[in-house]
Amino acid sequence: MNANRSRWIPYLIGLSLLAGLALPLAPKALAYPPDAQAQRSPLLAALQAELDRSLKTYSAQDPPAYYIGYTVTDTQRVDVSGSNGALLNSSEARTRWLEVAVRAGSYQLDDTHKVGERQAQNENPIVAVPVDNDPEMLRRAAWLETDKQYRAAEEALIKIKTGKEVKVETAEGKAPDFSRERPQVSIGPQVSINVDRTPWEGKVRAYTKAFRESAAIINSIVTFSAQAQNVLQVTSEGTQLQFGQIRYRLELFIQGKAPDGMDIDRYYNFDWVDPRETPDDKAVYAAESTMRKELEGLVKAPIVDPTVGPALLTGRAAAVFFHEVFGHRAEGHRQKDVNEGQTFSKKVGEQILPPFLSITDDTTMRKLGGQDLLGYYQFDDEGVPAQRVTLVDHGVLKSFEMSRSPLVGFPNSNGHGRRQLGATPVSRQGNLIVQSSKTVSNADLRAKFIELIKAQHKPYGLLIDDIAGGFTFTGRGQPQAFQVQPLVVYEVFPDGRPDELVRGVDIVGTPLAALTKIVATGDTAEVFNGYCGAESGSVPVAAASPAILISEMEVQKKETSTDRPPILPPPAHDVVKTGGAK
Structure with a gap:
């Protein structure tokens, strides 16, 4: 994916976010006791022994390796998916990968330094290692990969030092390449999952079969996934980490097509970490009923012309609005890169x-x-503890999401160095929480919305109720614009007529202008969970926001397909052809 274009994406399909519960504003983090005494993996000692041996030699080279880190990621994963009433896939796999990070030079200047338009490395090589706890095999893999990574770092640093002599460097580029952080030692319990796939095979068949009742649904896919991931990390700075995390997800996806060829998609996701909180069939079928009703309405809905006017975004849409319009531009590495727009x-x-x-x-x-x-x-992908970071306080920008790539004035990480396995960590969003001190009830917010429509003499305003996702351009030389892709949009009329479902619009704009147009918010927050893709791959994220009223928002026509819907209806809904329903 383009390094300057990011999307909210689900684990397996399309663009997707989970609409959560309505929640009171000013949420508080839940306090959890520290991990109980856990058994230390024997692989930690093996990694530490090889690290000590490597550091002694490579730190004495010219240039020296001033930092070495070993990370082992062990993943157990179960996937069950179905389509249109039949099973597509049922699988279980376990993998274990080793990542070796070697930095040559110094904290101030090392082989990762970006000079001018030289592209920084976005991939971090990974090596498959045995899932057996064989310390000698793991040490052997670390030995070979460390040598390979040192040689690459050595070569890169020579090119960087040469390039610095002929390139003009910005003030941002003069910040150190790597921050000094306090070593972390935490040995937590390792996690595992034990999932019987058979019941889930029956569920995905039943869930997708229910969608066949609608002639408007061309395709349906339901996917259940369960993942247990354990991480071991040691570094030359003294960090030793052992921790694990479990995630479960159920994804619902349906597709339709309007008469003019426009694709109509609806998504819904359930995410949980405790098996006791698995959604029951009643909740799933309720979500399916809503999805089906909305898709059937959207297939017949009229297309909205490009317009500028008042808009009301529910908490679901507002969360993604802030993720795309503000969140990506508050990621620290974008302030340092001369090729970025550096909006903030x-x-x-x-x-x-x-x-x-x-x-x-x-x-x-x-x-x-x-x-x-x-x-x-618990810890980011650079071994820094998770933290709460105040980005904006009563409208004033205070800080950025920081990895271990420092900025002038921000010398340390705040635990946001993140990446997908095999990518190099950069600063990324985690749980973006928007709070408001100017709240009204959602009913009063709608009344204010209608007042704005009348005051601007507009025939209607747009209520954005659900979204597929969005993307934003942050690179210098590109328009500093964002695009949010609504799924469910209504025209709201000032004369009291019922809201009308419409389709074919994308929200567009520029961040500095759009953020100043927010005039009021609702009094309840809604949560979105999703996967965000950018330079360092796809990472799980959440955002929460109350509904927001925007005095002026621009929408453009959505990209569409020219393919027409199928000539025949689905076989089960053909009342004329032989074999169809009577």
Whole structure:
């Protein structure tokens, strides 16, 4: 995926987010006791022994290896998927990967330094290692990979030092390449899952079969996934970590097609970490009923023309709005890269949002109300503890999401160095939480919305109720624009006529202008869980926001397909052809 274009994506299909529960504002993180005494994996000692041996030699080379880190990621995964009443896949797998990070030079200048337009490395090589706990085999793999990574770092550093002599460097580029952080030692319990796939095979058949009742649904896919992931990490700085995390997900996806060829998609996801919180059939079928009703309405709905006017975003849509419009531009590495637009780089201490809005990114939060948050973790992918970071306080920009790539004025990580396995960590969002001190009930917010429509003499305003996701451009030389892709949109009329479902719109705009147009918020927050893709791959994230009223928002026509719907209806809904329903 383009390094300057990010999307909210589900684990397996399309763009997807989970609409959560309505929650009171000003949420508080839940306090959890520290992990009980856990048994230390024998592989930790093997990694430490090889690390000590490697550091003694490579730190004496020219240039020296000043940092070496070993990370082992052990993943157990179960997947069951079905389509249109039949089973597509049922599988279980276990993998174990070793990542070796070697930095040559110094904390101030090392082989990762970016000079001018030289592209930084976005991939971090990984090596498959045995799932057996064989310390000698693991040490052997670490030995070979360390030598390989040191040689690559040595070569890169020579090119960087040469390039620095002929390139003009910005103030941001003069910040150190790697931050000094306090070593972390934490030995937590390792986790595992024991999933009987047979019941889930029956469920995905039944869940997708129910969608066949609608002639408007061309295709349906339901996927259940369960994952237990254990991480072992040791570094030359003294960090030793052992921790695990379990996640479960149920994804519902249906497709339809309007008469003019426009694709109509509906998504719904359930995410949980405790098997006792598995959604029951009643909850799943209720979600399916809503999805089906919305898709059938959207297939017949009229297309909206491009327009500018008042808009009301429910909490579901507002959460993604803030993720795309604000969140990506608050990621620390974008302030350092000369090729980035650096929208907020010089605005710390300035008003960028209305004074009634505050934003934090709190990856220590496991839940918000009763909803699990996908952005929770204990340590980031650079071994730094998860933290709560105040990004905006009453409209004033205070900080950025930081990895171990420092900025001038921000010398340390705040636990947001993240990556998909095999990618190099960069600063990424986790749990983006929007809070408001200017709230009204959702009913009063709608009344204010209608007042705005009348005051601007508009024939209607747009109510954005659900979204597929979005993306944003942050690279310099590109338009500093965002695009949010609604799924369920209504025209709201000032004369009291019923809301009308419409389709074919994308929200577009530029961040500095759009963020100042928010005039009020609702009094309840909604949670979205999803997967966000950017330079360091796909990572789980969450966002929460109350509904927001925007005085002026621009929408454009959605990209569409020219393929027409099938000429014949689905076989079971053909009342004329032989074999069809009578």
